[in-house]
Amino acid sequence: MRKILPVLLLGLASRPALALPGTSAPIVPATLDVAGLHLTLDADARQLIQAKVNSLCRHTASFEARVALAESAFPLIEQVLAEEGIPADFRYLVLQESALQGNAESAHGAVGYWQLKRETALGLGLTVNSTIDERRHLIASTRAAARYLNRNNATLHNWANALLSYNTGLGGVRPFTRPGDADATELAFTSQTNQYLLDFIAQKVAFEPACAQQTVPFVPWREVPAAPGQSLAQQAAALSADPAAVARLNPWLLTGTVPQDGRPYTLLVPLATGPLLAVSAAPTLPAAALPAPTYLRINGLKALLAQPGESAAALAQRGGASLSFFQKVNELAANEAPVPGEPYFFQRKKEASEEDYHVVAPGQTLAAVAQHYGVLRRSLRFFNRLPTDEAVRPGLVLWLSHARPRTIAAEYQPVPCTRQVAARPAPEPEATAPQPYNPADDEELASINELPTEVPGPPVQPLPTQRPAILSEGLPSPDPAIAMVRLPTSAVLRPVPAADFSHPYLVAPGETLYALARRVGVRPAELAAWNNLSPSTPLRAGQLLRLSPPATEPEPTASNVSSGAYTVAAGDTFYSISRRYGCTVAQLLAHNERATPTLRVGETLRVPML
Known part of the structure; x- marks a missing residue:
């Protein structure tokens, strides 16, 4: 979740908003260069990315507000990325993470422009306390994010995988890496590519041409030294800057006064020559000209x-x-x-x-x-x-x-x-x-329901259930051909990257389908479907269960297909369903009014009858 504050107006000047030529959304190309990598996008990947691009560009006022913010912030971000040796294309990541909102907060405790958790921020050298939160400081947080990306890329040797590690962590990205990824110069993206990477490409495709056209008015920002012991209002007066604008551009200063702790701090201020009408405490723009709330x-x-x-x-x-x-x-x-x-x-x-x-x-x-x-x-x-x-x-x-x-x-x-x-x-x-x-x-x-609903960046994801570690030692196997696994019984589960759920699981005495499903991190209905069980069927000690979906896809039957409707089964994806019915992923998403290709076992999809 993110706080979408009036800072969206900080990049807008006093001229009326211009209609971008890109209100008809840019077309996703078949190939493009990103962060030094030559990417090839297959038809399904392009359809998924195009759906996101269309969503980003759908509402002109909201899109132009973000373009204006990007125009104001990108010169500062690009300078830091260059100093840290990060490809300039990573500037679009800040749009994906927070829509350039310094006060953005997620449900997981990630805060600021680059959505850093407290422990991560402290480890990267940022100050986070009751008076200062540098995660909300554009320059400081950009430098911290760059260091994080550099550190992960030193291990992965691939900027695309380093980008994904920003979302999953270094351990979480390993299941998505391939042996040939290290030092690769070309990559192919498909519908199976992680959605986080596809969303990043969508940000670049949507915002790169809009920023290059320079048709949206904006107020440039500059970085100046902060005077210890002075309030933001005092420093705004000394700089002949709008105090409300200075306050909104510096949410990192939680008390409103720069601390006298011996550390150097900087402020962001709008250029004195730039128009300040849009950032004044009482804007005179008519209500109809202001962007609708972004939900x-x-x-x-x-x-x-x-x-x-x-x-x-x-x-x-x-x-x-x-x-x-x-x-x-x-x-x-x-x-x-x-x-x-x-x-x-x-x-x-x-x-x-x-x-x-x-x-x-x-x-x-x-x-x-x-x-x-x-x-x-x-x-x-x-x-x-x-x-x-x-x-x-x-x-x-x-x-x-x-x-x-x-x-x-x-x-x-x-x-x-x-x-x-x-x-x-x-x-x-x-x-x-x-x-x-x-x-x-x-x-x-x-x-x-008629108001805009586009949310900048990746979809909001409520608190996930961690998948537990798998321990294979200490359990005798009655059949050497079957590898048994044991789940930890401790209430505090230690997540391990790329846990192997491909082997049969031996049910312990007193174990239930619901408790096992929660510990593995799947839905009880899924676990039951994978093992051809009813969710209400009690488990037997010594029973062997499958903890992952079968390798083969179920064929459509009369029970799950009727009159253009399909009931999602375990292992289904939008891609597999679209291939089964001879349509594209984009068509299936549009037919079901979906923005992202997420499915739940048991839900019903409308299938286009082509």
């Missing part, structure tokens, strides 16, 4: 992050909804204030989450978890068989997408030392059934 997508729902000090009424107005509608869909009491940094929705929350499980953090309430995942509170109570007046305790494993079977006891885990989901300060409210919608709500919801 986050959480659990498939439109959401905005609450800003510090923002009231429910102000947040509702920012999203274009009435206060009563906003409070209703977010299950808020009449006097309940939004929690800064948490998502608030402009569509009714869903009955189930896209994620399966969540471990309750200290001080966290059921209401906070429900809001974080975009799920109705009553659903969580039903899924977890919680009495109305029962408060959740730290360490409880909450089921988010389906009900915990009666035969499975509630599980508690040691609370890991990770970023906690923000908890509401108010005590757990009494459970009440959500109020029914009236026709006025439907009308308002329809108008909200």
